[in-house]
Amino acid sequence: MSKVNKSIRDQYNKYPYPEPVKDMEEYLKVTNYESCPTLNSNLLWPTTGYPEKPFNILCAGCGSSEAVGLAMKNPLANVIGIDISNSSLSHSKSLKKKHKLANLTLKKLDLHQVESLGQKFDLIVSSGVLHHLPDPKTGFQALRKVLADDGSFTCMLYGKYGRVGVYMFQELAKLLDLKQDDDSVSVLKEMCATVPALHPVKLVTDAFHDSKYDAGLVDLFLNPQDTAFSVKDIMQMADDTDFVFHTWLDNYLYYPQSLPVAQTQLFNKISALPAQQQWEFMEKFTCAIPRHSFILTHPDRDPEDYAIDFNENTIDKYIPVWAPSTFVTSPLNMEPFGQVNYRRKKYDFAANEYGAKLLGYMNGKNTAQKCIELARKALGNKELDFFPVFDYMYRAGHVQMLIKK
Structure with missing residues (x-):
């Protein structure tokens, strides 16, 4: 070792x-x-x-x-x-x-x-x-x-x-000759509590629990090896x-x-x-x-x-499903068709009435193409371009794609 x-x-x-x-x-x-x-x-x-x-x-x-x-x-x-x-x-x-x-x-x-x-x-x-x-x-x-x-x-x-601020703090810890001990951990806590709001370390300390307990602080700022x-x-x-x-x-x-x-x-x-x-x-x-x-x-x-190549030419190959982290916060079957609101992690999103209708046909069985066909039929407009909705939802991670067997 x-x-x-x-x-x-x-x-x-x-x-x-x-x-x-x-x-x-x-x-x-x-x-x-x-x-x-x-x-x-x-x-x-x-x-x-x-x-x-x-x-x-x-x-x-x-x-x-x-x-x-x-x-x-x-x-x-x-x-x-x-x-x-x-x-x-x-x-x-x-x-x-x-x-x-x-x-x-x-x-x-x-x-x-x-x-x-x-x-x-x-x-x-x-x-x-x-x-x-x-x-x-x-x-x-x-x-x-x-x-x-x-x-x-x-x-x-x-x-x-994204960890630029962490590495700045690691350099500060070296300047202060901080060690893996209780006194040094106390100093790190004071640094986190008093660091200016615009410091890039806040991206990590505000988002993750590690900075809230001793072992996490040591792992963030005093680890002997970090690439x-x-x-x-x-x-x-x-x-x-x-x-x-x-x-x-x-x-x-x-x-x-x-x-x-x-x-x-x-x-x-x-x-x-x-x-x-x-x-x-x-x-x-x-x-x-x-x-x-x-x-x-x-x-x-x-x-x-396993490989997903989702584009306008492959929409009949993939079955769209909600990502596990996505939660719909307003009904998809509202009449008349209103916008659908959904939440992922700490962010809130919304789809307009056309997107809401399209997403309502996601049932874990319909391909993307089938969802689009059903939405166009329901809205009485064969010219509506629904692919950008699915493309956005997939690229943004709100929707995942299964491969049709």
């Missing part, structure tokens, strides 16, 4: 991360792990849906509770959680015992040694781990070796531009380690549909770029992505089973 890895192990032994959960049943009533396949089944398996038979999940760097949550939410899955922190594993083991999880195995293991488990995994989950390795590429390579031929890898990495990634870095890493990039867990911040510039020259110019260049533009233009969450897959997996 490298010196850096030992320092990280010692940090997580002293400051278990994330904040230990006392009761997973209560915790899962109000939250969900973004990596959980029950939440992302439409993205992971758009053709077949959530598996109806046992499958294998590896939680690489399971921390104090993530593998437990995965085992509870996925009773058909055989879950293995690995970590190098005794404290984190000890808490996970206590939760396993409390909730009687026969489908969960916990091991103290460096993820570089994951081949020693002697099995392949249908799904690998690694949230906030690989960016703490001295050489993240070695971690990707190790996990690639244990991914099943039709498997997927759900990953979260720090974002280079952030841009969109371009992620695509390059996927290529270098023989993965195929599949999708973002949430499109919202990666496409210009999230900007209040629809039908402007700027919007049209961004939209004309290839997808990856749109993502790169948005990342640098908004500086609003402190974490990248995405899915990679095995290069031998058939793209017909």
